[in-house]
Amino acid sequence: MRLQAELGDVDFITGDYLAEVNIAENAQAHALGQHPGWEETAWDGISQSIEILNEKRIKVIVNGGAHNPKGLAEKVQKLVTEKGFDLKVAYVLGDNLIEEVRDIRAKGLPPHLDSDNSEVHYADHTLDLLRKSDKPIVSANAYLGAREIVRGLEEGADIIIAGRVADASPVIGAAWFWHSWKSSSFNELAGGLIAGHLIECSGYVTGSNFAGFYEYSLDSLYDIVFGIAEIEEDGTCVITKHEKGKGIVTEDTVKCQFLYELQGNVYLNSDVKAILDDVQVQEVGENRVRVSGIKGAPPPPTTKLAIFYHAGYQSEIVVNATGYATSEKFDFYERMMRFGLRRKGILEQFDVLEFQRIGIPEPNPRSQLRSTTYLRIFAEASDPSVNIGLASLLGEFAMQHYSGFHSTMDHLALSSFGPTVKAKLGDVVLARSGDKGGNANIGFFVPTALPSAYPADSPLYQQAWDWLRSILTMAKLKELMADSWNESYFIERVEFPKIMAVHFVVYGVLGRGVSGSSRLDAFAKGMGDWLRDRIVDVPVKILDGRHVRSSGKKDLGKL
Structure with missing residues (x-):
């Protein structure tokens, strides 16, 4: 975002931060109070760019508010106030329909997007949320159009934080406001829709995800700048980029992105239908490609609603x-x-x-x-x-x-163990480590005899073991060893299920062996406790199932 503002003259910066996957993931975390609901990268871009946005009077429209656009707008407003800038912040609500669909098993689903096509068959388990009682809905968001964005701009907003508006809606809203289009200006709105479609995916139109990449210098196709749409009053546009940044805009990169995620020859949006049969793509200069021939029609009577359930x-x-x-x-x-x-x-x-x-x-x-x-x-x-x-x-x-x-x-679905918190590995497991020549052995196990251990007949005891053997993979041990890991080492791993232990041998970590090792801990006696001191994501129920060591509360006297 900051580069787009710094490298040249732009009137609006728009951003589509949402995909189906992060909407669903963040919905669960937000509901549990473990996520702010908005996209961290949206805040990152605005906070980095706020000075130059204020200086150049560049307006920003993003859907990075996700599940909590009000929260992100308030955070941005606080930053604006602290800087003493004269910028108005607005937010768009209305896409979150989670309350409306909670009783969907009684009411039934609205029509599936492809329900009119008898040749389309849904994948297995698509409708499990209706057929099974153990599939709770975690999010439901409608894909809004640009009308609320236009209203915000008309009210003088400089920064608009939206929830789940459609990918192209920020661009449509900017062009609609700029050219004073009407809601019935269907040809123009359709052109704005396609312009938004072309630049919505970061660097896809400037050389990323480009099928013909091998015909160009590879060094020109990474660390690239994003696309810019110059939208004319009639809805036609020129796709370009800042000349000071890397990347390419050609007829082929534009065609690649145009063909991406299409529904066919009619592109549906909440504000307009874009009829694509006569689309034309023409190079009009270096890194400048004109897109025209888009026709418009009234929008459909419905909009897309994405429902996610815990499958x-x-x-x-x-x-x-x-x-x-x-x-x-x-x-x-x-x-x-x-x-x-x-x-x-x-x-x-x-x-x-x-x-x-x-x-x-x-x-x-x-x-x-x-x-x-x-x-x-x-x-x-x-x-x-x-x-x-x-x-x-x-x-x-x-x-x-x-x-x-x-x-x-x-890779196991560690999320199956429920919500997690950051904690030391040693808060839930014990370990022992030592030397075997030039190799170190490290064993981790679920305690049973400690006062703070899980009772041996407790379900949490088994769950703690399942979690331990799931998280302690060879890759995880390398991650835990961090700066002490060297690719010349080799790991063996074994499980001892009857004592609920995971054991590793790290070959080569002690060099030539105890007497010839340069390591401070040449016997590897402290390695286990070092690794127990590392921070991992521990399921809350497992951590709460035993009493964590009360360090420092016992009077040990003066030394």
């Missing part, structure tokens, strides 16, 4: 195979995993269970990397224990596998 828990496991008989190796591994799930009685409890093969080994491979491909196990279930059951098979069959088996990393 379940996902797990992803990726294992590798190298070289000879790769296909048979993956056949064997899938058969073994399905056998293990069936024996646990959970094979039929998955909503989704897929064994996906990624890549084909190179014929006559010149390196092991060229010979290696992946089996991706993707699973989804309503009950997180089902996913944990899948993950447990990695340990159960750890020494039963195809030849050359090796795993990159397994």
